Amino acid sequence: MEKYRESKMISLPSVVLSGLNMVSNELEKIFMGIDMPEALKNAVRHYLTNRGKLVRPMLTLLTTYSLGGNIINAVRPAVAVELVHIASLLQDDIMDGHAVRRGSNTPFHMFGLENTMLASDLIIAKSIEYAIMSDKKIVFELINASIKLSIGQSYEMEYKYMKKATLNDYIKTVSYKTSSLIEAALVVGGYAANADKDTIAKLRKLGNLMGIAYQVRDDIVDYLGLDANNPEEAGTGLNIVTILGRRTEEALSILNKYLDESVGLAKDIFKTNNSEMLQLISFLRLEDKVGT
Numbered sequence: 667m668e669k670y671r672e673s674k675m676i677s678l679p680s681v682v683l684s685g686l687n688m689v690s691n692e693l694e695k696i697f698m699g700i701d702m703p704e705a706l707k708n709a710v711r712h713y714l715t716n717r718g719k720l721v722r723p724m725l726t727l728l729t730t731y732s733l734g735g736n737i738i739n740a741v742r743p744a745v746a747v748e749l750v751h752i753a754s755l756l757q758d759d760i761m762d763g764h765a766v767r768r769g770s771n772t773p774f775h776m777f778g779l780e781n782t783m784l785a786s787d788l789i790i791a792k793s794i795e796y797a798i799m800s801d802k803k804i805v806f807e808l809i810n811a812s813i814k815l816s817i818g819q820s821y822e823m824e825y826k827y828m829k830k831a832t833l834n835d836y837i838k839t840v841s842y843k844t845s846s847l848i849e850a851a852l853v854v855g856g857y858a859a860n861a862d863k864d865t866i867a868k869l870r871k872l873g874n875l876m877g878i879a880y881q882v883r884d885d886i887v888d889y890l891g892l893d894a895n896n897p898e899e900a901g902t903g904l905n906i907v908t909i910l911g912r913r914t915e916e917a918l919s920i921l922n923k924y925l926d927e928s929v930g931l932a933k934d935i936f937k938t939n940n941s942e943m944l945q946l947i948s949f950l951r952l953e954d955k956v957g958t
Contacts, residue, residue, distance in 0.1 A: 676945040678724075685727040685737040685744070686720055692745045693717065696792055709773040709785035713752040716768055721880075722747045722847060726855040728943055729869065732936045735859025742800045743854040746808055749793035751847055754815055756786040761819065804854045811850035818843025825904055836904050837878060845877025852876075865935060872931045876947065879924035882906050883950050886917050918952060925950055 678686070693714045697707070723744035730740035759767065759774040760782055766772065774782045790812075797805040821839040825831035831839075852869040861869070887893050889907040907917045928947045933939060 725851040729855025733859035740858035746796035814846035848877035849873030
């Protein structure tokens with residue numbers, strides 16, 4: 667089974683890296699031994715094996731670790747979070763007609779609409795299974811995140827087809843579509859560490875801020891063509907740079923605003939000025955990559 671390779675974003679504690687290897691191994695073996703047509707099997711397994719940076723599971727495990735919890739308790743929740751994310755990628759490929767993601771052809775391009783849709787259904791079912799094996803609160807957290815994610819997709823289509831969206835429309839859409847699952851990743855990590863209600867509320871706010879920053883960063887990267895693996899702009903159909911009249915500097919300023927707020931809140935939650943979560947937030951800054 668493929669080992670998780672330590673992210674270039676941050677240096678991970680060995681226990682978190684071990685947890686990510688467990689997540690990676692779980693993703694590798696899901697659906698193995700289940701009889702199904704070859705095209706559907708390939709569509710289902712595509713993003714399970716052609717994995718990204720596992721940012722959301724990393725956030726879950728880092729949150730549990732940073733709050734003093736047992737990483738083992740966070741592995742299944744982290745798997746469930748990633749499965750919801752993979753299901754959303756399959757749906758996003760269909761809705762936006764993506765032919766390429768993560769440097770390879772998408773399941774939608776290779777196996778068609780029907781198999782991609784069914785693959786998404788199967789992966790959602792598995793995410794529910796892993797959430798149920800974790801904790802009731804985690805089940806409801808992921809259900810709520812999935813509802814918000816779907817609403818966000820709908821807002822994105824509405825504004826994209828209207829060809830008119832304000833900055834407030836964009837922030838609302840991204841809060842649903844992108845932030846919802848990042849919020850969930852942090853919150854379920856908090857639940858796995860038995861965090862109190864006040865900490866959970868702060869984690870939810872942090873996830874919202876980080877999610878908006880994450881999407882703004884993706885949009886700037888897409889607009890400037892900085893990601894050779896995703897030439898088709900695989901981010902949100904609403905791009906903040908175009909909404910702002912192609913003023914990249916203003917988009918960068920908004921990115922830094924959300925990152926600065928994220929840093930302040932993360933310091934309050936984790937009671938430190940030097941944590942892996944702060945390293946991850948700092949990695950999202952873009953000035954050195956766009957020459958400003």
